[in-house]
Amino acid sequence: MSPADPPTHDPLTDEWLAVRCQLGEREAFDELVARWQLPLWRYARQLAGSDSAADDATQDVWLRVLRGIARLREGAKLRPWLFGIAHRVLMNRLREQYRTPLVPEGDADLEALPADDDTLQLETDLAALRDGLARLPALECEVLTLFYLQQLSLDEVSQVLVVPVGTVKSRLHRARRLLRLQLGVQGER
Structure with missing residues (x-):
């Protein structure tokens, strides 16, 4: 691992x-x-x-x-x-x-990237994704983080947030839609 x-x-x-x-x-x-x-x-x-x-x-x-x-x-x-x-x-x-x-803090995460086009594109995409997540409301950011980044199941997310599974599903749906809007993606993935 x-x-x-x-x-x-x-x-x-x-x-x-x-x-x-x-x-x-x-x-x-x-x-x-x-x-x-x-x-x-x-x-x-x-x-x-x-x-x-x-x-x-x-x-x-x-x-x-x-x-x-x-x-x-x-x-x-x-x-x-x-x-x-x-x-x-x-x-x-x-x-x-x-x-x-x-008080806004600067984002010092991004360092000089190698010239490799694939690596550069991946890093650019990841930076855009992090930025899009950061601009989402807290509820939507949290549900996406728990489900996708921490890989908790729907039931586990439901337990963490103390809400029904159906609420988790609807928050995920809304969060994905908002993130697509943030990133300017029209149903590509």
């Missing part, structure tokens, strides 16, 4: 890790963090808008996980439980952010 890939969805591994964490095994919590840090950080980064905000949010998520792992009843549902905690942390931070004036 490369660092770009989310962990393989394996409810048995997650369940075993959760049980070991509940028994107080420090190594198990370290494994849990190693397994889920990057996916949770990417989710936070997508919604928070900056690396530092994502770092702060994921740190808060891990504190809440540490405090609440004993209350997790179904270890096989660890993944939606983790993203549910992240969702609540991020929504609380967004509420705080709306109370204060926004």
Whole structure:
């Protein structure tokens, strides 16, 4: 698995890790963090808008996980439980952010790209996609991030957002339509 890939969805591994964490095994919590840090950080980064905000949010998520792992009843549902905690942390931070004036940050993600035309086109497309996602409303950005980037199932997204599956489907439909409009794509993909 490369660092770009989310962990393989394996409810048995997650369940075993959760049980070991509940028994107080420090190594198990370290494994849990190693397994889920990057996916949770990417989710936070997508919604928070900056690396530092994502770092702060994921740190808060891990504190809440540490405090609440004993209350997790179904270890096989660890993944939606983790993203549910992240969702609540991020929504609380967004509420705080709306109370204060926004100060735009520069986007330093884009570095000099190689001259290879295919690589250049791919990087340009990815940059446009990230920009399009960033301009979407929070609900639409979040549902696309959870479903496509974090590869959660419809049921898991439903659990994370605490909404019915039908609502997830309608939000996905709306989010895809809005993203196509943002990108100027007319039903190509």
